[in-house]
Amino acid sequence: MLKNKNKAVLFIIALGLGFLLRVYFISFWTQINGDLLLYMDWGERFWELGARQFYFENKWYYAPPNYPPIISLLYASAYWLFERRYVLAQIHNAIKIIPAAFIIYFGEHGYEMLLKLPSILADLALSILVYKVVFNITKNSKKALCGFLLYLFNPITIFLSSVWGQTDSLIAVFSILSFILLINKKYWLSIPLLFISLYIKPNWSIFLPLYLYLLIVTRPKLNQLFAGGLISSILFIVTTYPFGGRDVLGFLIWLLKTRIIPTATVAQRVSVSAFNFQTIFFVIDKDLAYRPVFGIPANVIGWGLFLLIYVLTLNFLKKKKDLTTVFFAIFTIGFAGFLFLPNMLERYFFPTLVPLIILIFSKPKLLIWGLLINLAGLANLIWAFFRRKYGEINDLFINNNYLLIKIISLINFTSWFVIVKRTKFLKER
Numbered sequence: 001m002l003k004n005k006n007k008a009v010l011f012i013i014a015l016g017l018g019f020l021l022r023v024y025f026i027s028f029w030t031q032i033n034g035d036l037l038l039y040m041d042w043g044e045r046f047w048e049l050g051a052r053q054f055y056f057e058n059k060w061y062y063a064p065p066n067y068p069p070i071i072s073l074l075y076a077s078a079y080w081l082f083e084r085r086y087v088l089a090q091i092h093n094a095i096k097i098i099p100a101a102f103i104i105y106f107g108e109h110g111y112e113m114l115l116k117l118p119s120i121l122a123d124l125a126l127s128i129l130v131y132k133v134v135f136n137i138t139k140n141s142k143k144a145l146c147g148f149l150l151y152l153f154n155p156i157t158i159f160l161s162s163v164w165g166q167t168d169s170l171i172a173v174f175s176i177l178s179f180i181l182l183i184n185k186k187y188w189l190s191i192p193l194l195f196i197s198l199y200i201k202p203n204w205s206i207f208l209p210l211y212l213y214l215l216i217v218t219r220p221k222l223n224q225l226f227a228g229g230l231i232s233s234i235l236f237i238v239t240t241y242p243f244g245g246r247d248v249l250g251f252l253i254w255l256l257k258t259r260i261i262p263t264a265t266v267a268q269r270v271s272v273s274a275f276n277f278q279t280i281f282f283v284i285d286k287d288l289a290y291r292p293v294f295g296i297p298a299n300v301i302g303w304g305l306f307l308l309i310y311v312l313t314l315n316f317l318k319k320k321k322d323l324t325t326v327f328f329a330i331f332t333i334g335f336a337g338f339l340f341l342p343n344m345l346e347r348y349f350f351p352t353l354v355p356l357i358i359l360i361f362s363k364p365k366l367l368i369w370g371l372l373i374n375l376a377g378l379a380n381l382i383w384a385f386f387r388r389k390y391g392e393i394n395d396l397f398i399n400n401n402y403l404l405i406k407i408i409s410l411i412n413f414t415s416w417f418v419i420v421k422r423t424k425f426l427k428e429r
Contacts, residue, residue: 005078007141011148015124018152022120022162027109029163032389036165038062039115043075051242055255066259068199069239071167078114085110112165119161122169127152129176130357135364137324147361156353156378160184164385168350171197174357175204182211187220191228192235199239202260206337210329213314214321270298274344275380278302279409283402289342299342300418309336324362328423331355335373335416346384349412350376359423366422369415376412 030036042065049057054072055065065072085106091096106113130151135144151157160166174197181190188394194211197204237248244251268289270278282291289299314330318323332354338344353374360370381407387394397404 001086007152009422010158013130014149014152018124018127019120021153021218022116022123022158023113025158025162026113026116028128029385030109031114032266032386033164034062036112036115039075039165040079040111042072043077043079043115044112046072046076052245055243055251055259064259066263067201068260069243070196070199070256071201072243072296073239074118075115075198078111081114082111085229118160119165119167119170122173123152123157123161125173126157126169126176126354127400128163129173129180130354133323133327133358134182135363137358138327140303143361143364147357150361150374151354151357154374156350156374156381158383159378159381160347160350165382166347167201168203168347170202171203172351172354174200175207175351177332179207179211179214179326180323182214183321183323185218185220185224187224188227188231191225192231195235199236201202206334207330207351210309212312213317215318217321228236265343270302270342271344273346273384274338274345274348275376275383275405275409276344276410277305277339277409277413278342278344279402280406280413284405302340306336306340309340324359327355327358328420331359332420339413339416346377346380349373349380353377357418359419363423366419369418370424372415373410373419376408379408 041061045057045060046054058064084105086099088103088106092100092103094221103237127148131144131148131282134147139146150421157169161169174193178190178197180196181187181193194204239250240251269285270287270289270291271284272280273285275284275291278298281293287298290297290300293301310333313329317329319325334355335349338352356373360366383393383397387397
């Protein structure tokens with residue numbers, strides 16, 4: 001009992017430090033963070049325009065909203081809370097609980113904090129999930145603890161949630177829980193959680209065929225499917241009605257056709273800012289997606305390789321469908337999408353980060369290759385975030401005909417290939 005109590009205290013301390021570390025970086029580089037300024041604009045103008053006009057307004061300082069309704073409601077809620085920051089001073093004057101220093105800080109950076117807080121809390125939840133999954137697979141608390149710490153104090157997760165203010169971890173926590181519950185045949189909850197993830201941002205839509213395959217082969221009961229579908233439908237109507245009125249389905253189709261899909265494909269580059277297989281051979285941000293290679297467009301080759309890997313992975317799942325195999329499939333498919341598909345952003349490798357950490361601590365022979373991907377991903381984020389503000393950082397990566405980018409891209413591809421090959425071999429044994 002004493003040992004378990006001490007472990008709980010250590011976990012709480014680690015989570016507290018992870019939270020405080022992220023809070024510390026909230027105010028860093030806000031003036032060069034174009035995405036955060038965009039989100040701040042959306043959250044504020046939601047109240048100016050009203051929900052019904054929010055998506056249909058065309059005059060925006062940066063760009064019109066192009067994410068699903070749930071994230072727009074989160075941004076609007078952040079601004080609503082920030083506008084009521086005077087309540088903190090009232091509480092301080094009445095009972096002196098809230099420190100004056102925090103009230104001053106919140107007055108300057110409270111809006112950024114509230115925008116980033118959901119992702120910061122999701123980071124803490126994901127670190128706990130990593131611990132629980134690695135422990136369930138290995139029954140080794142030391143390996144599980146290492147995975148927990150690697151995610152919690154990973155520069156990638158800290159940078160994305162507390163500096164850049166992206167929602168990748170928030171999306172991931174719902175999706176990963178959805179897959180875990182799917183394997184445990186809790187379909188009634190798994191389906192709504194996946195819906196929430198996709199309706200925040202559809203980053204995990206790449207895994208829909210995998211999810212549907214697992215859903216079919218695990219043979220769910222009709223009552224569970226009905227319950228999951230009903231809960232998802234209620235969530236869809238409740239979160240969409242403020243924007244689309246009674247025609248929620250028509251609004252969703254309009255949003256997909258005019259905002260979400262065009263935004264995802266507008267660049268038409270082999271790689272927008274991702275260090276992947278394409279950038280070993282092509283120039284990042286410049287070469288077009290349909291540039292021919294031996295008469296075949298590069299994007300056709302990329303899609304062909306990705307679909308081949310997808311089919312092979314689903315075929316591999318026929319042999320076993322346990323938790324390790326599912327996370328292996330998520331990593332294999334997700335990182336293959338990042339490597340081979342056109343129009344990839346630097347953050348699109350993130351859905352594979354949790355599965356990667358789970359794999360490398362479940363199979364220690366994969367550790368070095370997983371850490372290489374982690375370092376490559378961090379380098380990719382640093383270049384993408386700072387390159388426009390700091391020319392010396394950009395020059396480091398693009399000098400000598402983009403040599404460093406090509407080297408890191410090769411490391412990404414090689415590490416993914418080795419992990420996939422070795423994991424498959426270890427499982428077959």
